[in-house]
Amino acid sequence: MLRSRLCVFDAYGTLFDVAGAAREAAQEPGRAALKEHWPRLSELWRRKQLEYTWIRAVTGVHVDFWDVTCDALDYAMETLGLDDRDLRLRLRELYLKLPPYPEVESMLRRLKEAEHKTAILSNGSPDMLGGALRASGLTGLFDKVISVEEAGVFKPARAVYDLVGAHFGVESPGEVLFVSSNYWDAASATAYGFHTMWVNRDGAPADRIPREPRHVAKSLAAVPAIAATL
Secondary structure, eight states: OOOOOEEEEOOBTTTBOTTHHHHHHHTSTTOHHHHHHHHHHHHHHHHHHHHHHHHHHHHTOOOOHHHHHHHHHHHHHHHTTOOOHHHHHHHHHHHTTOOBOTTHHHHHHHHHHTTOEEEEEESSOHHHHHHHHHHHTOGGGOSEEEEGGGTTSOTTOHHHHHHHHHHHOOSOGGGEEEEESOHHHHHHHHHHTOEEEEEOTTOOOOOSSSSOOSEEESSGGGHHHHHHHO
16 A cells, blocks of 8 residues: 555644633633533534535535634524623634644654655635644644635535645545544545544544544544554
8 A cells, every 4th residue: 555645634623622712711801601601612613613614515605714613603602692792702813823732743743754744624714724823833844734715615525625636746545644533524535535534532423424534543643653554
């Protein structure tokens, strides 16, 4: 089997902790209401964010990921009765600089030491991704940062996965290791032909959908070892 020299990562929930914005805001003074509700807010915000991308991909009514993110936040806050304009603005601000998971930087450095190319393939808009990378100090550890905005549709549309080949000129999808914390994303990438790894940090059950990720791990720390075996 051809050894993978290209490792491609989803961003939100995979490299960056999407719960980070609500968690940090809840620790700030004067956020008593959020302190009680932030785990539920974060979960609902993320779920609606993904649902809205799927609906827009199917219907062909595209907006960028920031608009989807803000719509999902508004829904989550209204559901929980959090009518607070300042909180809304603060959560939006924090989302633009989400923290990476603790193992991300060391994992990426190990890949670069092994001469793997690295890339992000994300629903995020270029501005969102650029801001997150600058805030985390990870910018220099990626050869490419690819946004679905180039395709005008969200994952799991095949046109999104096509962007990897367009940027790197790979001859076969089998040359790529694709890593995501979203089961549906990793499974769709398997169907596309990528080697895949699902980061299952919380021990969640597998989704009941066609295809499945080829590898499963509890954190991104497993990526270099998996990439070395391909």
